[in-house]
Amino acid sequence: MDLMATQITPEMTVASVVDRWPDTARLFARYGLSCASCAIGKTETIGQAAAGHGAGRVKLDELISDLNRFAESGKLPEGLPPANAAPSLGAKGVPRGMAEQKGIKHVIAVMSGKGGVGKSLVAGLLAVGLKRRGFRVGVLDGDITGPSIPRMFGVKEKPMSPDQKNLLPPKSRGGIPIMSMNLILPSEEEAVIWRGPMVSGAIRQFFTDVLWGELDYLIVDLPPGTSDAPLTVMQALPVDGVVLVTTPQALATMVVTKAVKLVKQLGGDIIGVVENMAYVRTPDGKELEVFGPSQGLKLVIAANAPLMAKIPIDPEIAHDADNGDIESYTSSEFDDLVDNFLKRAPMKEPPKQN
Ligand SMILES: Nc1ncnc2c1ncn2[C@@H]1O[C@H](COP(=O)(O)OP(=O)(O)OP(=O)(O)O)[C@@H](O)[C@H]1O
Ligand SMILES: [Mg+2]
Structure with missing residues (x-):
């Protein structure tokens, strides 16, 4: 996979980006777009998701540049939620948070x-x-x-x-x-x-x-x-x-x-x-x-x-x-x-x- 040739743009769907780089789910989550790994984000572009979620407070420019930095270097910024903290799709399509099984x-x-x-x-x-x-x-x-x-x-x-x-x-x-x-x-x-x-x-x-x-x-x-x-x-x-x-x-x-x-x-x-x-x-x-x-x-x-x-x-x-x-x-x-x-x-x- 040629990571260097990739440019992530606001027009790309959240799903296509997470699909290609699953780790970006953590980046999206940090920007309040915790639907990144579920079906909700399937048809939504990054731009639409940023405007419609996270109470409209998502800084699209920063998100896009963080995403591209990750695509180029493979490195996530410090202080992100743990790898398994990405949200899950609940039985009725509700993001459930980290997978948990007490038993x-x-x-x-x-x-x-x-x-x-x-x-x-x-x-x-x-x-x-x-x-x-x-x-x-x-x-x-x-x-x-x-x-x-x-x-x-x-x-x-x-x-x-x-x-x-x-x-x-x-x-x-x-x-x-x-x-x-x-x-x-x-x-x-x-x-x-x-x-x-x-x-x-x-x-x-x-x-x-x-x-x-x-x-x-x-x-x-x-x-x-x-x-x-x-x-x-x-x-x-x-x-x-x-x-x-x-x-x-x-x-x-x-x-x-x-x-x-x-x-x-x-x-x-x-x-x-x-x-x-x-x-x-x-x-x-x-x-x-x-x-x-x-x-x-x-x-x-x-x-x-x-x-x-x-x-x-x-x-x-x-x-x-x-x-x-x-x-x-x-x-x-x-x-x-x-x-x-x-x-x-x-x-x-x-x-x-x-
Ligand atoms: N030590 C061994 N001696 C004999 N046969 C083996 C041994 N290890 C694996 N096999 C056989 O080789 C085949 C492949 O093994 P297995 O399915 O466990 O590999 P895998 O890494 O899980 O494969 P995949 O990547 O397709 O998931 C199976 O038919 C298995 O029975
Ligand atoms: Mg196997």
Whole structure:
């Protein structure tokens, strides 16, 4: 994306600007235009929004120059509201303020610089491992275009709405509540046309309007990449920590550096990194590094966070993940992942009884 070539003008719609640079929602919010990330701003230009909201006190020139400064430098001015303070779209189109769920103690986002490295798998494994250790855990599929999470847990049921307002998430066989756009939309293709503000509103509702009950950890599977999609989700939810997943191959392409930068930009905390598909174990016990040598150390330096696990390419993982049977997977690397997560995770209370 060529940021330098961009000029934001008062004639552009609020939605188009927020869609392209989700962080500008925070700038708009500072100018009293807190509808920036919801559907209200969809057709309104920045000029119209400035005239019609914020009691007419919005200084359009300053707003435009702040927006352009951000588009050029990628830096937000100091003292803005936190990343997740952008307003949400309530059930009746009312901006609701920061997404909140008192029953959920910690939100953990699983992220990767690029697609297909096993992010959904790590999100699923973390949830399964934490559940096995007695923690109360749920999984929110933030990748609205992909079916990975429901498929991995073998969940096909639609969420129920006992009160016509909130949604009761279906549970996996092992009792993990799961929420995914894939369980709601009639076809997978429909999600593809969704735009940033709509995704952000939907994800926030997955958080606030879903009857998660009491959870120690809500694991969020973010969309792939370092573009607007994961950013939109990160901003919609009060994320406490990020787990970064990569492969030895991916490190070489700088995607990890980009992902680290993105998390930092959002003021997030990287709890740890996972090197997936690190090697294949041959029948005679050798470890074959098919994607090149392990980049564990470089990874730790790039992310300034510990390596939580090196997961091998394991046909059993692929089989279990593709057949809705992830909850029956066991391996020593999987145990490492959960042990190390708990060492650094934002909560160290003893496990709760379900
Ligand atoms: N360590 C592994 N061993 C074997 N198969 C694996 C391993 N990790 C992931 N897979 C398989 O690779 C595929 C991609 O994994 P996954 O869907 O978790 O990646 P992702 O990063 O979430 O992808 P996307 O970017 O599409 O969301 C899946 O079919 C999964 O079962
Ligand atoms: Mg995925």
